Amino acid sequence: MTVKPIRKAVFPVAGLGTRFLPATKAIPKEMLPIVDRPLIQYAVDEAIEAGIEQMIFVTGRGKSTIEDHFDSAYELEHTMRSRDKDLSILDGTRLKPGNCAYVRQQEPLGLGHAIWCARDIIGDEPFAVFLPDEFMHGETGCMKQMVSAYEEKGGNLLSVLEIEKEKVSSYGVIDPGNSEGVLTEVRGLVEKPAIEDAPSNLIISGRYILQPDVMRTLENQEAGSGGEIQLTDAMAKMIGNQAFHAVTFDGNRFDCGSKAGYLEANFALAMEREDLADDVREFIKKYI
Numbered sequence: 001m002t003v004k005p006i007r008k009a010v011f012p013v014a015g016l017g018t019r020f021l022p023a024t025k026a027i028p029k030e031m032l033p034i035v036d037r038p039l040i041q042y043a044v045d046e047a048i049e050a051g052i053e054q055m056i057f058v059t060g061r062g063k064s065t066i067e068d069h070f071d072s073a074y075e076l077e078h079t080m081r082s083r084d085k086d087l088s089i090l091d092g093t094r095l096k097p098g099n100c101a102y103v104r105q106q107e108p109l110g111l112g113h114a115i116w117c118a119r120d121i122i123g124d125e126p127f128a129v130f131l132p133d134e135f136m137h138g139e140t141g142c143m144k145q146m147v148s149a150y151e152e153k154g155g156n157l158l159s160v161l162e163i164e165k166e167k168v169s170s171y172g173v174i175d176p177g178n179s180e181g182v183l184t185e186v187r188g189l190v191e192k193p194a195i196e197d198a199p200s201n202l203i204i205s206g207r208y209i210l211q212p213d214v215m216r217t218l219e220n221q222e223a224g225s226g227g228e229i230q231l232t233d234a235m236a237k238m239i240g241n242q243a244f245h246a247v248t249f250d251g252n253r254f255d256c257g258s259k260a261g262y263l264e265a266n267f268a269l270a271m272e273r274e275d276l277a278d279d280v281r282e283f284i285k286k287y288i
C-alpha cells in the first residue's frame, strides 16, 4: 500500500500538570527526568527512531525550558569543550536546525485544542502525536511499530493497552472490532467512560497517527469530558469515514502523569543501566 509518509510529529506540552504540583509550578511536567533525561527527550528520540523529521511543540506559558533544552547551549558547550569534557551526552538535545517548531496554546482548553493549534504547520499531511508523559519503553519504539502498521493499513492509528476494567474511567477507551495480530479495528471511542459504559478495557496510550482531516473536525469540536476539547471525541466522529486501527504496543508503558507511574519508570530504567543497577539493587533492599 502506498501511503504518504509520516514526517511531522506534534508534542502537546501546554497542559498544567496539576497532578504533579508543586513540582510543576515552574517546571513543565515534560521536563521531569527519568534517571537523567527529561520525559520530552525520550518522546523526541522515539519520533526520530520512527523516521520523523519535524518536531512541533505546542507549548504554553512557563514552558520555555523545553525550547532551551532542544537549543544549543553556548556557554555550557564552550566550557565543557575547554575542560575536555565529552559533549556527546548532549547529542539527543541538538535537533537539526529548522527541524523544530513551536506554537503557543494560549489557554489549556484540552488536548484536542492543543493539536488544532498546530494545524498550519501540519497542512495537508498525516502526522504523529506523542503525549510525552506516557512513557513508552520497548526494544523497538512504539511509534516505529505504529509506522510499520501504518505502511500496511494507512488511515489513522492509535496505540492501545489493556488495563483492569476498574481503571478505565480515567482514559480514552476503544470499542474494538476484528483483531489480526497486533492490529485491532476501532469501531468507536469514548473518553473517560463510567465503568459500566466502557466498551472494552483497551485504553488509548498516548501515541497516534492521524490524517489531517482531524483538524477540520477539531475546528468545530465542542468541549467534552472535563470541559475540555477532547481529541478522542473528534476521532470518534471520523470513524466510519476513515480507517481506524489500534496497535498493541510490544513493550512497557509508564503513566508518568501519575506519581506512582513516574517513580516506577525511574526505577525500571535505572535497573537497565550498567552504571546504576548494582547501587539501586543494593539500596532498595533497605526499603522492602
Ligand code: UTP
Residues within 6 Å of the ligand: 012, 013, 014, 015, 016, 017, 018, 019, 020, 029, 058, 105, 107, 108, 109, 110, 111, 113, 114, 131, 132, 133, 257
Ligand atoms: P494531561 O491531562 O495528562 O496533562 O494531558 P495535564 O493537563 O498537564 O496534567 P494534569 O492532569 O493537570 O496533571 C495530556 C497531554 O496533553 C497536553 C499535556 O501537556 C499532556 O502532554 N495538554 C493537555 C495540552 O497541551 N493542552 C491542554 O489544554 C491539555
